[in-house]
Amino acid sequence: MSEANKAIVSKFFEEVFNEGKLELTEELIAPNHINHDPNAPEVDTGPEGIRQLVGMYRNAFPDIRFEIEEMVSEGQRVAHRWTFRGTHRGEMMSIEPAGRRVAVAGMEINRVRNEKIEESWSTPTPWA
Numbered sequence: 001m002s003e004a005n006k007a008i009v010s011k012f013f014e015e016v017f018n019e020g021k022l023e024l025t026e027e028l029i030a031p032n033h034i035n036h037d038p039n040a041p042e043v044d045t046g047p048e049g050i051r052q053l054v055g056m057y058r059n060a061f062p063d064i065r066f067e068i069e070e071m072v073s074e075g076q077r078v079a080h081r082w083t084f085r086g087t088h089r090g091e092m093m094s095i096e097p098a099g100r101r102v103a104v105a106g107m108e109i110n111r112v113r114n115e116k117i118e119e120s121w122s123t124p125t126p127w128a
Contacts, residue, residue, distance in 0.1 A: 003004035005112040009078045012117060013066045020058055022051045032118040037122040041093060061086030062099070084124070107128045 012028045015021045033046050035053065043049035057098035058064055064086040072081040083105050088098045106124030110117045 001075070002078075004115070005078050005110075006073045006077065007089050008070060008072055008112055008115060008117065009080065009110050011073070013068060013082070016050070017054055017057070017064060017066050022054060025050045025054075028117055030118040032112065033118055034115075034118070035122075037120070037124070039124050042120070045098050049090075056092070057086075060088060060090040060092035061102075062089050063087050077109055078112060078115055079107065081105070081107050094096075 002016050008028060011024070016024050016028065029047040029050050031046045033050065035043060035049060040053060041056075043052045050094065061084075067085075069081045069083060071078065073079070083103060085101065085103045087101050088095075090097050104124050106122060108120060108122045110118040110121075
């Protein structure tokens with residue numbers, strides 16, 4: 001189960017965030033998914049909320065790239081340390097585009113159930 005859950009989380013970051021394949025949210029995100037991120041605005045639950053969140057990031061950082069630096073899994077939980085890099089080209093949470101490259105490090109825990117991400121907790125460092 002741990003390896004399968006890690007593959008689901010990896011696929012989400014690589015294909016949804018990095019490649020913009022928003023249609024995969026239906027496959028990877030549970031209908032009742034809840035996102036806990038103190039730096040992200042309120043978004044809807046489920047795949048629609050994740051499409052909103054990813055769309056916001058991809059609009060602000062068209063060259064966005066999340067790299068998973070380390071990942072561990074136990075039971076339903078998948079924890080990983082990541083680095084996000086991109087060029088700030090669009091508005092992000094009322095912050096006007098600066099046109100500069102940013103790098104943000106963070107950690108996230110995802111709860112995977114029935115082969116879908118059901119809940120996420122993120123602790124990114126401030127990016128602005």
